Amino acid sequence: MNKSKTSSNIIYVILVLIVLVWTLLPIYWTVTAAFKSRIEVVAWPPTFIPEKPTINWFIEVWYDRPNPNYYANSILAMIGSTIIALALGIPAAYGCARYTFKGRQDVLFTILTFRFLPPATVVMPLYLIGRTFHLIDTTLFLSILYGGMNIPIITWVMLSYFREIPVELEESYQIDGYTRFEAFRRVTFPLARPGMVAISMLVMAFSFGEFLFASILTTSPVAKTLPVSIAEYMGGEWGYMWNQMAVLTTYGLIPLIIIFFLVRKNLVRGLTFGAVR
Amino acid sequence: MAELVIENISKKFMGKTALDNVSLTIHDKLFTTIFGNAGAGKTTLLRIIAGVEKPDKGKIYLNGKDITTFLPKDRNVAMVYQSFALYPHMTVYDNIANPLRARKMTKSQIDEKVNQISKSLGIQELLSRYPRELSGGQAQRVAIARSLVRDADVYLLDEPLTNLDYKIREGMREELKKMCKDFSATLVYASPDPLDALAMADRVAVMSDGKLLQYGLTRDVYYTPNDITVATIFGTPPINILKAEAREKDGHLFLETPLFRTDVTKYKERLSPNKEYKVGVRPHHLAISKRKVEVEMVSFPAEVHLTHVVGAETICYARSNSEEITIHVPYIYRMEGLEQVYVYFDPAHLLVFDKDTGLRVT
Numbered sequence: 001m002n003k004s005k006t007s008s009n010i011i012y013v014i015l016v017l018i019v020l021v022w023t024l025l026p027i028y029w030t031v032t033a034a035f036k037s038r039i040e041v042v043a044w045p046p047t048f049i050p051e052k053p054t055i056n057w058f059i060e061v062w063y064d065r066p067n068p069n070y071y072a073n074s075i076l077a078m079i080g081s082t083i084i085a086l087a088l089g090i091p092a093a094y095g096c097a098r099y100t101f102k103g104r105q106d107v108l109f110t111i112l113t114f115r116f117l118p119p120a121t122v123v124m125p126l127y128l129i130g131r132t133f134h135l136i137d138t139t140l141f142l143s144i145l146y147g148g149m150n151i152p153i154i155t156w157v158m159l160s161y162f163r164e165i166p167v168e169l170e171e172s173y174q175i176d177g178y179t180r181f182e183a184f185r186r187v188t189f190p191l192a193r194p195g196m197v198a199i200s201m202l203v204m205a206f207s208f209g210e211f212l213f214a215s216i217l218t219t220s221p222v223a224k225t226l227p228v229s230i231a232e233y234m235g236g237e238w239g240y241m242w243n244q245m246a247v248l249t250t251y252g253l254i255p256l257i258i259i260f261f262l263v264r265k266n267l268v269r270g271l272t273f274g275a276v277r
Numbered sequence: 278m279a280e281l282v283i284e285n286i287s288k289k290f291m292g293k294t295a296l297d298n299v300s301l302t303i304h305d306k307l308f309t310t311i312f313g314n315a316g317a318g319k320t321t322l323l324r325i326i327a328g329v330e331k332p333d334k335g336k337i338y339l340n341g342k343d344i345t346t347f348l349p350k351d352r353n354v355a356m357v358y359q360s361f362a363l364y365p366h367m368t369v370y371d372n373i374a375n376p377l378r379a380r381k382m383t384k385s386q387i388d389e390k391v392n393q394i395s396k397s398l399g400i401q402e403l404l405s406r407y408p409r410e411l412s413g414g415q416a417q418r419v420a421i422a423r424s425l426v427r428d429a430d431v432y433l434l435d436e437p438l439t440n441l442d443y444k445i446r447e448g449m450r451e452e453l454k455k456m457c458k459d460f461s462a463t464l465v466y467a468s469p470d471p472l473d474a475l476a477m478a479d480r481v482a483v484m485s486d487g488k489l490l491q492y493g494l495t496r497d498v499y500y501t502p503n504d505i506t507v508a509t510i511f512g513t514p515p516i517n518i519l520k521a522e523a524r525e526k527d528g529h530l531f532l533e534t535p536l537f538r539t540d541v542t543k544y545k546e547r548l549s550p551n552k553e554y555k556v557g558v559r560p561h562h563l564a565i566s567k568r569k570v571e572v573e574m575v576s577f578p579a580e581v582h583l584t585h586v587v588g589a590e591t592i593c594y595a596r597s598n599s600e601e602i603t604i605h606v607p608y609i610y611r612m613e614g615l616e617q618v619y620v621y622f623d624p625a626h627l628l629v630f631d632k633d634t635g636l637r638v639t
């Protein structure tokens with residue numbers, strides 16, 4: 001018995017190590033690449049610690065991209081799209097979870113179908129729509145698109161969250177002497193918050209890293225996003241500029257890591273959410 | 278003073294009838310039980326009274342005021358849910374204080390009230406816990422405390438005892454009854470257990486399939502049920518029902534069943550000769566004897582084939598002339614193999630129902 005426990009512990013540790021290496025190694029490689037020389041970055045076998053660490057690439061990127069718009073744009077699109085997706089997805093999920101009305105299943109299914117089309121198949125029509133409404137080269141357009149693309153997942157994840165929170169809790173709260181909205185805000189919302197945080201993280205990561213729409217719908221330097229900016233260091237007359245790409249990617253990691261640390265408590269609870277009672 | 282009038286309330290869920298034209302008046306300071314099997318519409322009725330569900334039709338009056346369209350918060354009605362509905366992210370203290378905070382009481386007033394009610398329910402030690410750290414019995418007390426802490430006109434309790442084990446349930450019945458008197462509260466208590474109503478309620482409303490079948494003093498409903506359905510569902514173990522036929526002989530009227538024959542001449546105006554009826558007699562009105570004794574009672578032989586001891590009482594299952602009978606005796610009866618016995622009962626306890634309409638005729 002003890003023996004099997006020890007061996008299962010060992011397996012557990014090995015699995016954790018594999019996952020850690022799997023996720024952290026690419027990040028480590030990217031961040032160190034930003035400090036390596038142009039030769040060292042492609043050296044084989046790769047070096048683990050930069051031989052002669054340099055901050056030259058940071059300076060070069062600073063001069064290359066005197067305007068940090070791309071960074072702000074990505075953050076704005078990330079925040080904007082998350083707000084839009086939450087603002088529309090949560091009421092949709094709440095409504096479908098709490099009210100029975102004719103065609104509810106159809107509504108839910110229709111929302112899901114928005115994600116059935118591969119994005120590449122709609123990018124041209126979207127370009128035309130954007131041009132008609134003068135939205136090309138705006139962060140607003142990206143926010144709307146990213147937000148829209150994420151409404152289905154928010155709706156479906158939050159739907160099951162809201163369904164797990166007994167309606168009696170809200171009713172009881174109203175009988176205690178509060179309005180329906182107060183019952184939502186002080187009971188259902190706090191109980192569903194871990195789920196909202198977890199799903200928002202996914203939406204933010206998606207929006208921050210989205211490339212296809214951004215590359216086609218934003219082309220001017222003022223509207224470009226970080227992924228597009230990174231891609232511009234690929235190919236061209238200098239070939240792949242791994243160091244500069246590594247610098248930009250390192251920048252890109254910062255907001256995600258900050259957000260992750262801010263919400264990590266909710267995230268863990270959100271992913272292990274069980275029955276309320 | 279609290280008088281709650283429920284007038285012609287109907288409610289359908291997706292075309293399925295949950296309440297069908299229910300009317301009743303809940304009287305001040307009385308313990309009223311809404312009795313009915315699962316799906317009878319008890320919870321729906323309570324939720325409509327509390328205001329968290331809208332009736333399709335009908336009105337609710339509280340103290341003469343039409344409150345049908347009032348929000349729950351404006352009704353001054355408290356409710357304990359079947360599932361207790363404790364807020365999982367709040368401590369026991371905050372749960373109990375919640376309705377008081379809505380009434381904008383000061384901190385010290387709230388403190389005093391919460392402490393007072395927790396003391397009378399024996400849950401002072403639990404105030405800083407979270408609901409998930411409570412046992413079923415404790416959670417139920419907290420839920421009751423949260424509603425009784427308020428000065429509500431009416432307290433609605435939805436089967437608060439069903440989730441508890443037998444022992445605690447017995448104790449809580451006594452306590453609830455006492456509380457109703459101590460707080461001089463108007464209580465409406467929904468339950469599928471006839472014992473709840475029989476043990477606690479001043480009045481009982483018997484419901485089935487969304488319809489109100491009978492409403493009145495508990496003992497009246499029990500001893501003089503309107504019809505065979507009420508007689509059957511309200512009472513445990515269920516009443517014995519037998520086929521019967523009225524026969525006239527020598528100026529006397531008799532009811533003949535497969536098991537016995539009894540003189541019913543005094544009900545002559547209500548029974549017609551050569552007509553079929555159904556008769557019912559409650560298990561606890563039957564007595565058992567191993568020898569035949571000469572008494573002024575109806576008697577018939579039977580064979581006991583199963584006994585079931587509950588506490589200090591016994592439910593005996595017997596067979597006679599291929600009819601199944603249940604007998605409830607107030608002592609412990611152990612049988613050794615099949616036993617031939619005589620069953621006795623006082624014919625005054627016999628209930629006679631019309632065979633077709635099910636209505637009680639005597």
Ligand SMILES: Nc1ncnc2c1ncn2[C@@H]1O[C@H](COP(=O)(O)OP(=O)(O)OP(=O)(O)O)[C@@H](O)[C@H]1O
Pocket residue numbers: 290291294295313314315316317318319320321322359469
């Ligand atoms: N929100 C709802 N949506 C659809 N049907 C409902 C809803 N609430 C109740 N019903 C239906 O209405 C009928 C009455 O239900 P209700 O919950 O009032 O019964 P009950 O007497 O409380 O039963 P129980 O003893 O099982 O709690 C049932 O057939 C039930 O399925």
Ligand SMILES: [Mg+2]
Pocket residue numbers: 319320321359435
């Ligand atoms: Mg119920």
